Amino acid sequence: AQTVTQSQPEMSVQEAETVTLSCTYDTSESDYYLFWYKQPPSRQMILVIRQEAYKQQNATENRFSVNFQKAAKSFSLKISDSQLGDAAMYFCAYRSAYETSGSRLTFGEGTQLTVNP
Amino acid sequence: ETGVTQTPRHLVMGMTNKKSLKCEQHLGHNAMYWYKQSAKKPLELMFVYNFKEQTENNSVPSRFSPECPNSSHLFLHLHTLQPEDSALYLCASSQDGGRWQPQHFGDGTRLSIL
Numbered sequence: 176a177q178t179v180t181q182s183q184p185e186m187s188v189q190e191a192e193t194v195t196l197s198c199t200y201d202t203s204e205s206d207y208y209l210f211w212y213k214q215p216p217s218r219q220m221i222l223v224i225r226q227e228a229y230k231q232q233n234a235t236e237n238r239f240s241v242n243f244q245k246a247a248k249s250f251s252l253k254i255s256d257s258q259l260g261d262a263a264m265y266f267c268a269y270r271s272a273y274e275t276s277g278s279r280l281t282f283g284e285g286t287q288l289t290v291n292p
Numbered sequence: 293e294t295g296v297t298q299t300p301r302h303l304v305m306g307m308t309n310k311k312s313l314k315c316e317q318h319l320g321h322n323a324m325y326w327y328k329q330s331a332k333k334p335l336e337l338m339f340v341y342n343f344k345e346q347t348e349n350n351s352v353p354s355r356f357s358p359e360c361p362n363s364s365h366l367f368l369h370l371h372t373l374q375p376e377d378s379a380l381y382l383c384a385s386s387q388d389g390g391r392w393q394p395q396h397f398g399d400g401t402r403l404s405i406l
Binding site for chain 1: 294332380384395
């Protein structure tokens with residue numbers, strides 16, 4: 176079974192600064208997907224960024240980028256130029272590429288990000 | 293707006309009550325999911341439906357009974373719940389069959405058991 180670990184329960188960053196959230200995972204599979212979801216106080220889980228395991232290039236979405244280290248099974252999220260609206264709980268998630276009937280997501284425990292003005 | 297709507301947003305019920313949570317997706321997806329989110333714990337997958345057929349029941353107690361009448365609607369029927377069932381219940385949907393289809397989530401139902 177796969178596991179996802181987020182070792183930072185809480186992080187804080189100053190507005191306009193950069194912060195990196197850590198995520199490690201454990202799997203014996205070679206093909207999978209990794210996701211970062213954001214959950215603000217409104218509770219809606221919003222997809223921030225995603226990465227395919229067989230792509231070596233790190234995914235980027237505007238101010239959000241990942242550092243995907245497949246051999247180390249590490250998938251960190253970097254938020255540049257942090258904004259007050261980035262404050263939320265961030266979840267790292269894993270999905271196997273071998274499932275054909277419904278996509279099971281395995282989530283980490285989450286990291287609560289605070290952005291200080 | 294994610295295209296996944298959950299009702300009610302909040303629900304308070306006694307342990308002997310029977311209630312239902314509703315989820316509706318407007319994205320044309322073929323798979324739907326129920327997750328439980330408790331404080332300080334990772335999201336727990338409860339049920340998966342693919343083309344209206346249940347494909348996974350993640351060892352969920354029988355006091356939770358899912359129903360998927362069509363690919364757009366998903367219900368979670370609740371009866372004789374316990375205090376430890378108090379949590380945020382999230383519904384999600386996705387279009388499966390392709391390689392690159394993330395799940396889209398609703399806002400959740402906050403359930404409190406008295």
